Amino acid sequence: MEIIIATMPLWVAIVMLVVLQRPSQQAGLATLIAAIGSTLLFPVFRLFPGQLLLALVKGLATSLSVFYVLFPSLLLYYLLKSVDGMSLLGRGISRLVPERDLQVLLLVIGFAPFAESVSGFGVGTILVIPLFLALGYSSAQSAILGILGQMAVPWGGLAIGTVLGAEITNLDPSILGSTTALLTAPLPVVYGLVALAVSGGKKSVQRRWPEAIAAGVVLTIGVWGFSWIPGVELAGVLGSTLVMSFLVVWANRKLFHKLFHKAKRKRTVNLVNTARNSSEKTAHDSAEHGITKVSLWQVIAPYGILTAILLISRLVVPLKIWLKSHFVISIAAINLNLPLLYNPGFYLLLTALATVTILGTVVHKLRVITIQAWQQFMPGAIALACFLAASQVMQASGMIASLGMAAATLGDKYIWVAPWLAALGGWITGSNTASNALLSQLQQEVSIQSGLPLEWLMGAQNGASAHATMISPARAIIAATAVGWSGAEVFLLRQMGLVVLGAVAVIMSLLVLAIP
Template sequence: MLEIILSFLPLFSILSLLFFFKKSSIFTGIFTLILTALLAHSPFFHKSPTALLYPMVKTSLTTFMIFYILFFGILLFHLMEKAEAIKKIASFISLSTNDRIYQVLMLSLGLSPLIESVSGFGLAIIVIAPILIALGFNGIQASLLSLISLCAIPWGTLALGTIIGAELSNVNLDMLGIGSALMSFPLYIYFAILVCTIAAGKRKVLKRLPEIIFVSLVLSSSILLCNRYISVELAGLFGSLITIIVVFTLIKIQNKTPNISCLEKLTFIKNISPYLFLSFILLTSRMIPSFKVNLNNTFNIKMENYDFELPLLYSPGFFLVLSCIFTTILFKLSIPNILESLNLSVRKCFPVILTTFLFIFISEIMAASGMIHVLSNFAAYSFGAYFIYLSPFIGSVGGFLTGSNTASNTMFIKLQTQTAAEISSKPLLAACTQNVSSSMVTMINPSRVTLSTSVCKVGKYESSIQRKMTFIVAGTLSFLAFEILLLSLCI
């Protein structure tokens, strides 16, 4: 029993420091890392100081892979922001129709997932919240809509959290992407109805329900098909672009488009071209076999002892580098603008990378010392087959506390999949549940809510918005629990 309590201490430390004592993620990570290391060296787990070397090296390698993608994703956003491309894209979309349903569908299920899929970090809030206010939505509406629009987190920063989840849980990446996309189907319908209800009211939503559901299915189907036939990394970007095109088409068919000149259309294409360029080169690398093989075999970092492989030219990070170069040339950005973008990217990236390193290190030490094995055995013995129904709530704890799918997966995905194996359930089902639940619950992470209320200038209503978002997320978790029930009956 004491061994179980000691194994649970690192998780208890993370939860209590973040939730009750309101400590920063970095402080929490450092404190818990020291605690976990001391526990691993205790007589209960019998690990020598040198035994930390393997988890440390493996953590460093995994963190470098995250940095390679995350930094250049954030840099691309800042370069486009300096070129005012983001502002002009947003302006064009917002002015393309006066129909509130179409406006909110295009922004919440199109533009926001597009930005989140490339840059991550909740940056979409900064972009779409001011547009919503400019369109006449009040601050509370804009805050809620911008938070709900963070619905493509499993594919945020080119599916970084999903990639790390697959890496840590030894689950096939393609299967994790497809499973996460299937689980998200009813959630996108739910989110589409919610944003339209907030924007236009229940009556209008009921009148146009088939249309709203159709757009949500376009997003979810596009994401699923891209996961299945192209690549997991490209799914969010692909799905959001298709959704924007489909909504534009619906607007055109129903003659709800104001007069937009050819010059304005060309300017829009130019401003969105970095995303189109990124989509094209990623698509080419995934669809042309010879190109794929050459990229995989060139500058491929392999360390079999650490079960690590990073093909530098095949990784999404490389294509983000090319997109950053393309953006710099296309918009003729000045040296000061480039340097400022680099500075902003470093400042945003550093705390995320450090936090991720600490949490992965904690997870690796727990795995190496046998703590995760002890906890998974205990969970399997205590809950048996019912553990799988707790899986969405475990994932949601990580998403709520860290505001990051990547960080949440590093904390809990090993525990989830190992426990699933112990109870003869499907580790893939547990991994998908962890991935989706932790992603969707980042909407109510306190820092995300604070960001949205700050941008919308409704700080005095922050607690009210937090409560409303909590009810929305409770609905999300209920959908996931119901899906698991159906899957468990079918399998």
């Protein structure tokens, strides 16, 4: 009976989103009401009013970190959109990697994991979705492709979730990073093939399946190797950089051959002139529609600034320590620890302010742009706060612990359940870091009692939790907000649900094979 009660809020969320297809705000509110109602109606999960209020406040506190990232990213997007910058950036990507299928692989397996590894908090999704829109993909395609780009979440935010899980269980972070890479090894390849199918259908898969496999293998080998040297914190950054380098070189190898082929030299020159004329025509058309003309470098500059200052803040150790210890909003009672100068949101805000200066002509539009960003931000923010508050109520009342302890009674057979429990934690919290904080001690206790290897249990915990966050209400809301599509959360859950369930099944199968 306890298990049924403990899963009640989860079933409410699933029914509201998948069956009834209600907006995320309504689904989030219903889930929160179900969680609160369970604590009021059933003594086994009873919370006193003060405890319930504290759990709700903790959920809101957790939301602040996401809000701090989400709103500045939307502001940056609307600043660039106001000068048709996203379209210009899309054309720039098209020139760098002319073939559309390879553009998809570059963004899904390369750029999105890179952005997520540097920043975390779903920034990879937020940054990559506007690029897909600029390249001409539909809102539905862009949202799915943006979610698929979350494949490197275990190494997101310089592997903050992986490091936390290792600290809780006294594991070497490099060991945890490497076991996670091994248990999730096939998934980058799978996601690459799915991305091709989403963007171009069966023909795209038939044309570019070798490149999807190669890029996925490069990412897997990269994060596995770099988890050992130089360390798990930079594994995602360096691994995704390898992928981007590989795809850019591969995409242009035929072009290099053509440039040196005498018979086609004249045609190449004509193509360049045609492209230049097309670019000038586009700029002229933009001017006719009242859009300020900007150069490609003015659009690229904000992303370059963002990447540079994020890397500096993470890699320069004395600066990192100073940023994490100054201007910190810290309230221990509600688990709030928000370093204002270290959080990626601060650097997104700085980048947005720098963009105003770089573009120059958008200052008079700043008020309108800010209102547009706020209007897109609010619906998702409300839903996100409700889901995270519900998660905290479930944790405080013991619902999640009850589910975990029930699974732990399985003994050696627990290996069949461990990834699914981890996935549940990731789906509920929407954060690999939060899920590891929630379940790592449980995984360690099961390891002690059953004799199952802790490094493999934690690898499954880290990997399955991270991949399940891809379709969590929190991440789906972020993607829906980025694409500007109300109700996209339902669509994403329906479209991506089987993919993520399959990913967890793969992790489970590899875990069973890894443990004799």
